[in-house]
Amino acid sequence: TLASAMSPLWPFVLAAASGILAIDYPRPRSSTLHQLTKQLLQKYHKEVRPVHNWTQATTVYLDVFVHAVLDVDAQNQKVKTSVWYCEVWNDEFLSWNSSMFDEIREISLPLSAVWAPDIIINEFVDIERSPDLPYVYVNSSGTIKHSKPIQMVSACSLETYAFPFDIQNCSLTFSSILHTVEDVDLAFLRSREDIMHNQKAFLNDSEWELLSVSSTYNILQSSAGDFAQIQFNVVIRRRPLAYVVSLLIPSIFLMLVDLGSFYLPPTCRARIVFKSSVLVGYTVFRVNMSDEVPRSTVSTPLIEVFFTVCMAFLVLSLSKSILSVKFLHDERCSQQEQTLLCFRGDADADGPGMDPRAQRAGVTEPPVCQEHQAQSGALKEVWSQLQSISSYLQTQDQEHQQEAGWLALLGRFDRLLFQSYLVVLGLYTVTLCSLWASWSHL
Ligand SMILES: *[C@@H]1O[C@H](CO)[C@@H](O)[C@H](O)[C@H]1NC(C)=O
Ligand SMILES: *[C@@H]1O[C@H](CO)[C@@H](O)[C@H](O)[C@H]1NC(C)=O
Ligand SMILES: *[C@@H]1O[C@H](CO)[C@@H](O)[C@H](O)[C@H]1NC(C)=O
Ligand SMILES: *[C@@H]1O[C@H](CO)[C@@H](O)[C@H](O)[C@H]1NC(C)=O
Ligand SMILES: *[C@@H]1O[C@H](CO)[C@@H](O)[C@H](O)[C@H]1NC(C)=O
Numbered sequence: 001t002l003a004s005a006m007s008p009l010w011p012f013v014l015a016a017a018s019g020i021l022a023i024d025y026p027r028p029r030s031s032t033l034h035q036l037t038k039q040l041l042q043k044y045h046k047e048v049r050p051v052h053n054w055t056q057a058t059t060v061y062l063d064v065f066v067h068a069v070l071d072v073d074a075q076n077q078k079v080k081t082s083v084w085y086c087e088v089w090n091d092e093f094l095s096w097n098s099s100m101f102d103e104i105r106e107i108s109l110p111l112s113a114v115w116a117p118d119i120i121i122n123e124f125v126d127i128e129r130s131p132d133l134p135y136v137y138v139n140s141s142g143t144i145k146h147s148k149p150i151q152m153v154s155a156c157s158l159e160t161y162a163f164p165f166d167i168q169n170c171s172l173t174f175s176s177i178l179h180t181v182e183d184v185d186l187a188f189l190r191s192r193e194d195i196m197h198n199q200k201a202f203l204n205d206s207e208w209e210l211l212s213v214s215s216t217y218n219i220l221q222s223s224a225g226d227f228a229q230i231q232f233n234v235v236i237r238r239r240p241l242a243y244v245v246s247l248l249i250p251s252i253f254l255m256l257v258d259l260g261s262f263y264l265p266p267t268c269r270a271r272i273v274f275k276s277s278v279l280v281g282y283t284v285f286r287v288n289m290s291d292e293v294p295r296s297t298v299s300t301p302l303i304e305v306f307f308t309v310c311m312a313f314l315v316l317s318l319s320k321s322i323l324s325v326k327f328l329h330d331e332r333c334s335q336q337e338q339t340l341l342c343f344r345g346d347a348d349a350d351g352p353g354m355d356p357r358a359q360r361a362g363v364t365e366p367p368v369c370q371e372h373q374a375q376s377g378a379l380k381e382v383w384s385q386l387q388s389i390s391s392y393l394q395t396q397d398q399e400h401q402q403e404a405g406w407l408a409l410l411g412r413f414d415r416l417l418f419q420s421y422l423v424v425l426g427l428y429t430v431t432l433c434s435l436w437a438s439w440s441h442l
Pocket of ligand 5: 199200201202203204
């Protein structure tokens with residue numbers, strides 16, 4: 001046949017064809033890089049842990065750079081961070097003699113083509129928008145470098161008690177999800193001092209400041225086996241200045257204004273108006289600022305407690321003012337009405353347009369008002385009138401004494417309230433200052 005007749009010619013035909021191709025296009029297959037990659041992956045099995053002797057563990061070296069703290073959610077106890085993560089391990093089947101391959105020392109290989117450790121972060125709740133980087137770097141002695149940025153949401157026990165002077169300690173624990181320490185071991189890529197004080201990669205302009213990243217290696221013993229773990233404790237500190245300016249100082253100003261209202265006389269009605277406007281102002285302030293203070297179900301921020309105590313004081317002193325003014329006002333009103341009625345009784349006795357209030361009062365006619373109705377000049381009657389006047393004066397005197405007693409009591413209460421105000425403000429200032437001091441010492 002034709003094919004069998006042509007068979008001795010095939011090599012020439014192929015050579016001619018490849019010669020034509022070589023003229024037109026550079027051939028990727030002949031490049032050293034291609035040959036090396038092909039040779040490395042030809043007999044490679046990514047399913048097998050890359051060691052010659054199975055009793056040897058593959059050691060994965062880890063490194064973490066904290067890049068930014070993006071969000072701290074105290075209510076849900078979550079922290080969103082952006083970290084640069086790097087893992088390095090040795091693959092005994094991916095090494096070559098670089099002098100045989102054009103001195104190529106490092107090549108990149110697809111991550112999907114090589115064996116990779118299954119290391120996860122134990123605390124993660126959500127991996128957010130981490131780019132999928134498809135390549136790893138391999139050098140001629142078989143060391144594989146895989147680094148990637150991770151943006152993740154991790155669970156963290158957040159302590160909001162000292163807000164806004166709070167320091168949070170969140171840990172990131174790396175461990176293999178399946179392999180025990182006999183198969184996959186972990187180690188640090190850098191020295192722990194370097195990891196501890198590396199703030200170079202950290203974005204400094206956010207609300208949070210990176211204090212330190214301490215790291216520990218330990219072996220977790222469980223029924224499924226012993227697992228190697230590496231824990232990074234990321235310690236971050238809040239920058240409190242914005243909160244001091246927007247929360248603390250205004251609330252202290254409002255309290256000082258309220259403290260000033262104690263200089264008004266306790267029975268003055270302007271005090272009620274004043275105090276209620278302070279209360280309204282305080283409420284508006286708190287509603288405005290409610291988003292700023294973190295809400296945590298575990299612990300209440302001290303500042304929230306202080307706001308509530310301030311509110312309670314405002315309400316207490318306002319209700320005290322209302323009580324005292326109402327009480328004294330009642331007393332005076334009844335007295336004034338009685339004296340007024342006397343004059344009115346005189347004027348309106350024969351007047352056509354009678355005041356309905358005076359009419360009603362006329363039915364119960366107070367004893368003094370009966371005076372003008374007395375017609376005769378009989379001494380007895382005068383005597384009885386005098387007696388009634390004296391008894392009325394006596395009751396008035398008693399009422400005055402009662403009133404004076406009430407006034408003294410209210411005055412004492414007022415002073416007590418003022419003093420407790422001062423004590424609370426002082427305590428609060430001392431606590432805040434000590435929190436601030438402990439914050440700045442770290
Ligand atoms: C594997 O390594 C162990 C010690 O590390 C050694 O005792 C054993 O002989 C080695 N096995 C092989 C097949 O080389
Ligand atoms: C690498 O290859 C060169 C030449 O081919 C040889 O001389 C050298 O010994 C080799 N190195 C190793 C580590 O095998
Ligand atoms: C490959 O990388 C590792 C770790 O960085 C290094 O120790 C080793 O010397 C490198 N090998 C070569 C041939 O450069
Ligand atoms: C952070 O927490 C870990 C344990 O959870 C502890 O070992 C470490 O000392 C803490 N760091 C600071 C600065 O409090
Ligand atoms: C952040 O601040 C620290 C110390 O204040 C400094 O060492 C570091 O270089 C700063 N980093 C950036 C990115 O500005």
